[in-house]
Amino acid sequence: MHTKTFPNTIAELAAGLRAGEFTSVELTQHYLDRIQQLDSQYNSFITVTPELALQQAAAADTRLAAGDAPLLCGIPIAHKDLFCTAGIKTSCGSKMLDNFVPPYSATIVENYQRDGAVMLGKLNMDEFAMGSSNENSFYGPAKNPWDTERVPGGSSGGSAAAVAAQLAVATTASDTGGSIRQPASLCGLTGIKPTYGRASRYGMVAFASSLDQAGVITRSAEDAAIMLNTLASYDPKDSTSIDREVPDYTTDLGDDLNGLKIGVPKEYFEAGLDADTEKAVRNALAEYEKLGAELVEITLPHTHLAVPAYYVIAPAEASANLSRFDGVRYGYRCEDPQDLMDLYTRSRAEGFGQEVKQRIMVGAYALSAGYYDAYYKKAQQVRRLIKKDFVDAFEKVDVIMGPTCPNPAFKLGEKTADPVAMYLEDIYTISTNLAGLPGMSIPAGFSSGLPVGLQITGNYFDEAHMLNIAHRFQQVTDWHKQMPAEVQS
Amino acid sequence: MSIEQKDIAKVATLARLAISTEEIDDTTDRINKVLNLVDQLQAADTDSIAPMAHPLDAVQRLRADSVTETNNRDGFQAIAPATEDGLYLVPKVID
Structure with a gap:
């Protein structure tokens, strides 16, 4: 390994590159x-592209x-393997696309090339972005650098x-029901899914088009x-x-938070929330009060219907x-x-994994004659209630805060037997997508x-404000600087 | 609502998925768990609520009817499982 040490944020690295402390090649x-020495422990990459990088x-x-x-x-990043990269395999975590080398690139991939970011490779994911543990990947599960027995x-x-193990400075991802957060x-x-429509979906392999966002x-x-x-x-x-218009998201990062009104939905703190998770979230909210924000209890009364609505709409769209994957033109x-x-x-049965096939069948059933009103239309109506x-x-x-997940990382294999147990992982994140x-x-x-x-x-479209709110918290806390004991730069 | 094994076979055909007799039991069981979850929707009062297809209620944009794509047939055919003379090959459909 190189003897030189490097900082690990884009902000610091960009300064170091400009000060001549190191080159992008180094x-x-x-x-x-x-990646070569450590990724066998984490399985975070599907494809590494050293020569291109x-x-x-x-x-x-x-x-x-x-x-x-x-x-x-000059900053080394990596893309989730559902963004098409011209000339480089884009598998979407599936056997179906294990041989797929797209002839074009996703718009977001081109955006990063335009700005000079260096692509290290393509990242592991649940097949067709369907899953909450990465266990549905054709390439085997990625492991959590905080505990490699966990997802x-x-x-x-x-x-x-990859970011947690310091195998990339930053990564792209996609979020259909919580897949970034x-x-x-x-x-x-730190993960952000912008407003639906803010980032291009062109060249991002589609799962549920009305929910997918890079x-x-x-x-x-x-x-x-x-x-x-x-992006x-x-x-x-x-x-x-x-x-x-896309604003410069870095401009307002330092704005003060005096008078910020934070909505705290009571539905996000009910049964099923891990006690220490709640404690950490409550402490964070208290930190925001110290920064001048005011906490307001709110209600999102249709929260309990978000997961059921999602598991009609997302499979129907999927x-x-x-x-399109029919074994004729590609794949x-x-x-x-x-x-x-x-x-x-047979191409579809052999090319798709279990969870993907199951969701295709649920979707086909929900859309089939006689069931459309009871499932799809009903779910789209509930979707409007959730938005309301x-x-x-x-x-x-001004903003809503709560836990991202009901519990910390669970063990590999812990939730694979019952699809619904896995789906409930996204109970706090899914309504945002809907x-x-x-x-x-x-x-x-x-x-x-x-x-x-x-x-x-x-x-x-309030991303700049959200980033400001997150940045101010990170200026007075150091949770985001903690690293797994085994991961040392 | 729940689904029976014979309906699973029918849905699999609709979805163009081959399914073996050994898989049907487990698949039926897993899909019924999902349908059971989804059934919670039936309790929601949605009278006079319009279905929502797009979060921002955006409508499809129109564009000028002009050619923007360049021909990349060779590029697309290079990744196809089987081609000949610029055509995609599949098993014989008509005798």
């Missing part, structure tokens, strides 16, 4: 060495030397494990702001992308989206198909030695 080699790093060094390079120039969360488990919480990191996992709110500056854009290629094809129907059904809960709450408060709101998780303490996350839900 920094990138340092991360590549770490070093080329990009050399180009970044040239750009830095010329001056006027973007803040991310890193999911579906962006690799995105979180839950792993960030379980791995002691975001980032980082070590701090400041780093998240820097990453979001590049967010209006994209004509994504018909749900919102044409709205069953439609995943119908897995079964051996010796007897006829076209055999080609379709938030709209009402935001008339009284409403399309931005959501964030920041480290707020520990329960039994494992990280606890504080969830911050903001109003539509």
Whole structure:
């Protein structure tokens, strides 16, 4: 391993690169060495791209030397393996796409290339982003660097494990029902899912199109702001992308929080919440009071219907989206198909894992003749009620806070037998996606030695304010600086 | 609502998923657990509530009817399981 030591936030690294303390090539080699030596413990990468990374790093060094390079120039990051990368395998954690090398890149991947970020590789995830533990990956589960017998969360488990183990400075991820916030919480990191439509979905393999949103996992709110500056854009290629100016998310990070009204939903502190998780979250809220904020108890009365509504809407959309995987144009094809129907059904049965097939079937059932009104229409109506809960709450408060997850990281295999037990992991995060709101998780303490996350839900397009709120907390606490004992830079 | 094994086989066909007789038991059991969870929706009062498809109630944008994509047939066919003369090959459909 390199003898040189490096700081581990984008903000510090960007300063170091500009001061000539190290080059991007040195920094990138340092991360590549770490991945090679340590990732067998964490399984956070599906594909590592050392040659490309070093080329990009050399180009970044040239750009830095010329001056006027973007803040991310030369910083080693990695992408969740559902963002298409031209010429580089994009598996989505599935056997179905194990041989898929896309001929084009996702818009967000191009955004990071434009700004000079160095891509180290592609990250492990639950197959087609369906899961809350990364155990549904065709490539085996990623492990939590705080305790490798535990899950890193999911579906962006690799995105979180890689940052927690210092195998990447920051990572991209995606969040359909909590897939950024839950792993960030379980791995002691900062994660943000912006407002639906804020980041392009073009080239992001679709799971549930009305819920999917790209975001980032980082070590701090400041780093998240820097990453979001590049991630967010209006994209004509994504018909749900919102044409709205992207602010500089770093500008207001330091604003003071006097008079901030924080809504605390009583439904997020009911039965099922781990006692030490609650304690950590309450302490964090008390810290916000010291910063000048006021806590307001609020109610989100339809919270208990969020998980049931989600498990109609997401599988219904998935069953439609995943119908494109038919063994004809790309992806897995079964051996010796007897006829076209055999080609379709066997390629899909062999190419998809259990959870994915199960969700496709639930979705097909919910959309089938005679059941549409009882399931899909009902769920879409409940979705509006859930959104209305938030709209009402935001008339009284600026931001909503509570736990990100009901418990800290659980053991591998602990929740695989019962799908519903796994689904309830996302009980506090899912309603944010149904409403399309931005959501964030920041480290707020520990329960039994494992990280606890504080969830911050903001109003539509209020990401800059949320990052400011998170940053001020991180200026007076050091939870986000804690690292697993075994992970040393 | 719950689903029976014979319906699982039908749904699998609709979804173009081959399912073996050994898998049906466990699949039925797991899907019924999900349907049981989802049934909580039935208790919600949704009279006169419009279904919500998009969080911001956005509508599909229109664009000028002009060509924006470049031809990348070779690129797309390079990753296909089987092609010939620029066509995708599948088992014989019509005798």
